[in-house]
Amino acid sequence: MSGVQPCNPVQGIEKLVSELKMPKTDLQGLDKGELSTVTLSWEKMKDKNWFQDTDIFRCTAQQSEVDFLVHSVIHHSSRPTLENVISILLINQEPLVSMMFKRKDDWPFPEYLGSCGRLAIFEYIGPSIAAHYSSSWPLRAYFAVQLLQLAKRFSKPDKTGLVIYPTDWTAHNFAVDEENRVYLVDLEGIILVNQSIIREKKAPGWDTYYTADRFGCTNCFSFSTADLCTHAESDHNYHGVCGGLLAPQPYSPGLAGGLLHSVPRNILARHPLLPRLLDECWKSSKPGGREEAADLIIEILRSELVDLDLQNLT
Template sequence: MEEKIYKTMFLRRRFCKRVALVAVVFSLAYCLATLLLGDIRTPRVMSLTDLNRCPACYGISICPELYSSQIILDWQTLPSMFNAKNIFSGVTKSDRRVVLKKLAHNWELNEFDSKLCKEFNLKRNCKPIQLLNVTNFDEKIIKLVEYNLTWPDVEPRKGLVLCPYAYSVYDLLVPVLTKKKPAMDMINIWTMLSINPEPIIIQVIPKSSGWPVPAYAGVCGRLEVVAYEGESLSSLTHIPWHRKLRIAKKILDAAMDFTFKHDRFRFYLMDWSLDNIVANDKDEITFVDLEDFVVLDKHISPGKDLPDWYQRYGREALGPGFTFSIENMCKHHLSDHNLWAACYILAGDDNPFLYPIPKEVQTSRPHFDRLLNECLNGIDRFKTITTLQHLISDMLSDEKIVGRDAVANMIR
C-alpha cells in the first residue's frame, strides 16, 4: 500500500517537472523570437515606426502597407539593422527594393521627445496626442525655417532654411498639405522640420517631375519609405572613366536644376558629398540625403534689408573645403553655390570623382581640366558650367573616349 502511494507521488512529481520544463522551454522560445523578430503578432518593421509618438511623427500614409506586410525588411541586408544611421533595407511584395529611414539617430529622436512637452508648455509627462489642442503651429513652423538677416547665425545651421522671408513657407508646403486633416498635417510638418525635412522636400520636388530625388513611397510614424535608387558614388570609384563622365554631366545638370528649374524657389543643397549621391546601372543619379537645404523664394519684393537683392552672389574664397555663407545666399536673388559644390565634388581637393583624368583625354581635350579649375576658382561659374556641359556632351559622343559600343547605343 505504502509502495503504491509512493509510486503515485513519484509519477505526479515527474509529470509536474515535465510541465514545468515545457513551460520554461516555451517561454524561452517566445522571448528569443520576440527579441529577434519583435512582437510576433505585428510585422517586425512596425516596431521601427514608433507610431506611439504620433502625431509628433512624419505621418501615416504608408502604415497600411507596412502593417499588412506589403513591405518587409530585407533579411539579406540584415546587418544594416544594426547601423547607427537608422537606415534599413526593405523589399516590396512585387520584389522592389526600398530604403526605410528613421531620418535621425536614436539619440536625436530621444532628445526631440524629451523637449516636446516643454516646447508647448504642457505637463512634464504629456502625451503626444495632447498636441492636437495646440493652436500656434503656424508661428512655430515659421520660426523653424526663419533665418534672421539682421542677426545671422554664427554656427552652421542644419535642416531647412527658407529665405529671405520665412512666410513663403506656406507656398512651398502646398504639395504636402492634404485638405482632409490640416491640424494633423501641421503637427507632422512641424515634426519633420524639427527632425529632418526630407519627406517634405521629396514631395515638393518629386521624382515624377524629373527631379533627381528618390521616388517617395510614404511615411509611417517616424519612418520614411523611399525607393532604392542605386549605389553611392563613393563606392563607385572603380567604374570606367567614361561612366564617371556621364555621371558628372548629370551632377552638373542637377546643380543647374536645383538652382533654376522651379518657377518659384531655388534649392541650395548644403550637403554635397559622394556618399549622398547614388547612381543606378543606367548611370542615372539621385540625391538621397535631403536634410540640409536653403530654399530661396525668387518672387519676393525686396525690402530695405535687401539692398543687393538683384545682384548675383558668387562664392568667395571663404576657406578650404565646403565653406559657404547662408547669409549671402539669402540676401541675393541668385547664387552660384550649387554650381561650385558640384564642381568641388568632381574636381575639388577631397577625393575628386573625375580624377585622375585619363592621359588620352588630357591630350585630346586639354581645355576640359582647365574648365573644371575655372569652375572651382573662376568668376563666372554660370558661363563656365554651360561650356562644360556642352564639352562633356561632345566628349560623350566621342568613341575614343566612351568606346564604340557606347556611341552606337546612344544613337540607337
C-alpha cells in the same frame, strides 16, 4: 515632482496645429482635383523660433511657401496629416523636401514612402557615386554631366520662385540607379530661397551676383546662409559640385583626384582646356565664372559621350 503635469507629445502637437491651422482660400490644385482647404499660418509660425531655424524656412519664407508645402504634402500618396507636417518639420525636413519636389515631376530625389514614428522610409536608389570611383571614365563623365546639370537646375527658380541650395556636396550623398541616373539622396541639409521675393523686395545688394569665396577655407566647402538668402543669383551649387566632387583635390572623401580622375590621354589631347576649366569651376572668383566653366565642361563631356549607350556603361 508633485504638481507637474506629464508631457504628452501627441497632445502638444495637436494643440500646436490648432493654433496654426487656418482656412486656405486660393484654388491651387483645383485643375488636378487636389484642392486643399486648410493650411498653416506663417504669421503665427514665424513667431516660434523652432520653425525659423529649419533650413527650408530659414530664408525668405512667405505664406505662399507654406501653402505650397502643405498642398504638396497633404496630397502625397502617404497621406500625412497637418500633425505629421509639423512633427516632420520640427524633427527632420527630408520627407517634406521629397514630397514638395516629386519624382513624378522629374526632380532627382528619392521618393518618400511613409513614416512610422521617427523612422522615415525612402526608396532605395542604388550605390553612391563613391562606389563608382573605379568605373570607366565615360561612365564617370556621364555622372559629371548630370551633376553639373543638377547644379544648374537647382540654381534656377522653379514655378514657385524657389531655388535649392544643398549644403553637403559629398559623394556619399549622391546615388546612382540601375540606368546610371544620378540622385541627391541626402535631403536634410537643403536651404530653399524664394528668389521672387528677393527680386520684389530689392534690398541693397540683391542684384549683385554672389560668388562663394570659400571664406579662407581652402580644402573644405563653406557657405554663408545670409548671403544665399539675400542674393537673386549665386554660384553656390557650382562651387559645391566642382569643389566637392569634380576638382582634382575635392572636398569629398573617397574621391582622390576627383570624379574625373585619370582622364584618358586622347581626350586630353582633344580637350586640353578641360583641366583648366575644372579648376575655374572650383576656384573662379569672377561673377558667373563658375557657371560659365560648368557649361563648357558639359559641352566637352557630352561630345565624348556621343553614340555611347549611356544606360549600360560600366
